[in-house]
Amino acid sequence: xxxxxxxxxxxxxxxxxxxxxxxxxxxxxxxxxxxxxxxxxxxxxxxxxxxxxxxxxxxxxxxxxxxxxxxxxxxxxxxxxxxxxxxxxxxxxxxxxxxxxxxxxxxxxxxxxxxxxxxxxxxxxxxxxxxxxxxxxxxxxxxxxxxxxxxxxxxxxxxxxxxxxxxxxxxxxxxxxxxxxxxxxxxxxxxxxxxxxxxxxxxxxxxxxxxxxxxxxxxxxxxxxxxxxxxxxxxxxxxxxxxxxxxxxxxxxxxxxxxxxxxxxxxxxxxxxxxxxxxxxx
Numbered sequence: 001x002x003x004x005x006x007x008x009x010x011x012x013x014x015x016x017x018x019x020x021x022x023x024x025x026x027x028x029x030x031x032x033x034x035x036x037x038x039x040x041x042x043x044x045x046x047x048x049x050x051x052x053x054x055x056x057x058x059x060x061x062x063x064x065x066x067x068x069x070x071x072x073x074x075x076x077x078x079x080x081x082x083x084x085x086x087x088x089x090x091x092x093x094x095x096x097x098x099x100x101x102x103x104x105x106x107x108x109x110x111x112x113x114x115x116x117x118x119x120x121x122x123x124x125x126x127x128x129x130x131x132x133x134x135x136x137x138x139x140x141x142x143x144x145x146x147x148x149x150x151x152x153x154x155x156x157x158x159x160x161x162x163x164x165x166x167x168x169x170x171x172x173x174x175x176x177x178x179x180x181x182x183x184x185x186x187x188x189x190x191x192x193x194x195x196x197x198x199x200x201x202x203x204x205x206x207x208x209x210x211x212x213x214x215x216x217x218x219x220x221x222x223x224x225x226x227x228x229x230x231x232x233x234x235x236x237x238x239x240x241x242x243x244x245x246x247x248x249x250x251x252x253x254x255x256x257x258x259x260x261x262x263x264x265x266x267x268x269x270x271x272x273x274x275x276x277x278x279x280x281x282x
Contacts, residue, residue, distance in 0.1 A: 020191075020209055022269035024262045025050040025071055026255070027196070028214035037252055042066045047259045050212040053096050054078045064103055071138075071193070071212065072100065072108040077166065079113060089117065093125050097132035108133075109195075112140035112163050119145060140195065141181075143169055150181065154188040166196035175199065178206045200232050204269060216258035220251045228260040231268075 027050040041047075046068035051060050054075030064070060074096060079086075093111065100108050110126045117125075129137055140163040141150050153160050162181060164170050170177070178194070185192040191209040198213040215233075219226050224237040 020270065021266045022203070022208060023048050023069060023210040024203075024258075024265045025069070025210060025212040026216055026258055026262070027051070027073075027212040028217045037248055038255065039063070039066075041252065041256055041259070045256075045259045045263075047255075048210075048262055052078060053099060056099060061103055070105065070107065071210075072105045073195075074109050074111045076109075076111050076113045076140075077196075079116060086116075089113075089121075089125060090128070093129050094132065097129055100133050106135075107159065108137055109161060110137045110139050112142065114142055114144060138193065151184065151188075154185045154190040154192075157190060159191045159193070160185055161193040161195050162197075163195045165194065172199065175202050175206070178202070182207055203265070207269070213258070216254050217251075219254045220247065225250060226254045226257045228257045228264070231264070233258065233261050 025048040042063055043066045046066060048069045048071075049063075049067045050071040050073060052073045052075045056072070089111070096108075096111075099105070110129065111122060114122055126137060126139065136157055136159070138159045138161050139153050139157055140161045141153055142164045162170070162178070182192055186207075194206065194208040194211040196214070197203075197206070197208065197211040198215040203211065216226065218224075219235060224235045226233055226235050228234075
């Protein structure tokens with residue numbers, strides 16, 4: 001007997017859109033990265049990494065070829081926290097651009113230091129950064145810029161980001177406002193990144209193209225081990241009155257478990273995005 005499948009015509013929404021997967025980038029300064037404990041894991045698993053230019057060094061450049069994908073943050077958040085003093089921003093952009101060009105970094109964020117120097121000055125630094133690198137950066141939207149600027153950003157850029165999550169500019173009780181922003185970006189054909197978006201509860205509901213997390217380092221700092229249970233991350237606290245004796249081993253364990261979650265998210269957290277209509281600037 002032959003069984004014929006009927007009604008298998010491709011749906012128009014599939015033909016007209018991309019099915020995308022979410023990438024979770026591991027962010028944060030790697031403890032003991034200069035000791036080589038991450039090298040084998042990095043070369044084996046090729047993890048997705050977000051690094052801040054503020055902390056980038058020779059070890060970052062050494063490991064770059066082994067990353068499955070790489071995002072370079074400007075280090076703006078560090079300055080917004082009051083660390084690092086107040087640099088000459090034009091010179092800082094020049095050094096930032098030099099690192100990008102020297103290492104052929106394809107994905108890098110603007111200096112979203114609106115709260116430090118104001119948005120008009122940020123736009124000038126963005127323009128200078130793009131002129132020096134000869135490629136688009138990833139602009140970072142903040143609530144203070146308004147919805148009109150968000151839509152304009154999504155129309156002009158193929159890759160955009162939402163900031164202010166870590167600083168509670170967008171607090172957890174306002175996460176329900178993220179999906180409409182993500183849908184707006186996807187309508188424009190733009191990919192969208194959630195900076196510092198680590199909520200395990202909201203990740204499956206917020207269809208970002210990518211997010212980054214420093215959560216994997218929390219176990220190193222507060223004394224517990226993470227493990228991937230096949231769907232999400234769980235944590236196992238150290239018994240009261242005890243401490244983790246092998247801190248390097250714990251850091252490596254947590255790193256590997258979060259890499260497993262990266263791999264799961266990329267195959268299970270899916271969403272739809274419209275094709276991108278390129279602008280003259282792209």
